[in-house]
Amino acid sequence: MLIAHPENHRLPATFIPGSPGIDVAAAEQAAAALLTAIGVSDGSEAADRTPARMVAGLAELLNCPAWEFTTFPNREGQHELVLARDVPFTSLCAHHLLPFSGVAHVGVLPAARIAGLSKLARAVEAFAARMQVQEELGQQIAAFLEERLECRGVGVVLAAEHLCMTRRGVRAQGAETVTIACRGDLRDDPGARAEFLQLAAPQTRRAA
Ligand SMILES: Nc1nc2c(ncn2[C@@H]2O[C@H](COP(=O)(O)OP(=O)(O)OP(=O)(O)O)[C@@H](O)[C@H]2O)c(=O)[nH]1
Ligand SMILES: [Zn+2]
Numbered sequence: 001m002l003i004a005h006p007e008n009h010r011l012p013a014t015f016i017p018g019s020p021g022i023d024v025a026a027a028e029q030a031a032a033a034l035l036t037a038i039g040v041s042d043g044s045e046a047a048d049r050t051p052a053r054m055v056a057g058l059a060e061l062l063n064c065p066a067w068e069f070t071t072f073p074n075r076e077g078q079h080e081l082v083l084a085r086d087v088p089f090t091s092l093c094a095h096h097l098l099p100f101s102g103v104a105h106v107g108v109l110p111a112a113r114i115a116g117l118s119k120l121a122r123a124v125e126a127f128a129a130r131m132q133v134q135e136e137l138g139q140q141i142a143a144f145l146e147e148r149l150e151c152r153g154v155g156v157v158l159a160a161e162h163l164c165m166t167r168r169g170v171r172a173q174g175a176e177t178v179t180i181a182c183r184g185d186l187r188d189d190p191g192a193r194a195e196f197l198q199l200a201a202p203q204t205r206r207a208a
Contacts (some may be wrong), residue, residue, distance in 0.1 A: 100164070
């Protein structure tokens with residue numbers, strides 16, 4: 001069954017740095033308990049601050065710095081594709097809490113306004129800073145840009161390695177997961193879609 005999360009792509013106008021959702025003391029206590037429970041707590045000096053480092057590391061991955069979505073008037077009529085290619089990202093797999101990371105290719109067909117270019121990458125960063133499912137990550141970025149920019153089309157290609165799939169479980173080393181989230185003319189206009197995917201697709205495989 002498809003479960004829709006219509007609010008998931010909404011972000012506050014300005015992002016606040018810090019990790020307000022994290023109770024650091026409780027998280028460190030739980031991390032220490034986890035290390036003990038799985039039998040790796042050896043009391044050594046090296047592991048002394050491991051619970052604190054675990055929490056700080058997770059807080060870092062679940063946080064993104066403050067930014068604003070800056071746009072400019074489309075004065076010269078840029079109605080062709082604008083593509084930010086090879087934007088690196090790291091997120092946390094919602095199922096295993098292991099990292100998945102790779103690159104995002106974000107394309108926009110502008111209308112009345114153009115986005116500050118870095119904001120395409122910042123949108124990727126902001127939505128990646130959550131427990132995520134790759135398909136939902138792509139859809140949330142696309143929905144956010146479509147809504148904020150009121151553009152004619154948005155396309156988001158994500159190509160990522162999931163450690164939960166390549167380093168544990170099935171251990172499919174080298175496997176890459178590619179997802180496409182297109183909206184507007186980048187989904188419905190075959191020519192525009194083909195041009196976008198052609199420019200984005202050759203970049204989906206990481207350098208060996
Ligand atoms: N569709 C999708 N699946 C994901 C993503 N990240 C992880 N998964 C999958 O989520 C599934 C969770 O399945 P479970 O059977 O509950 O977990 P598991 O026993 O650890 O499964 P294995 O990884 O096969 O050992 C696995 O198939 C993962 O590969 C993602 O971003 N998108
Ligand atoms: Zn996983």
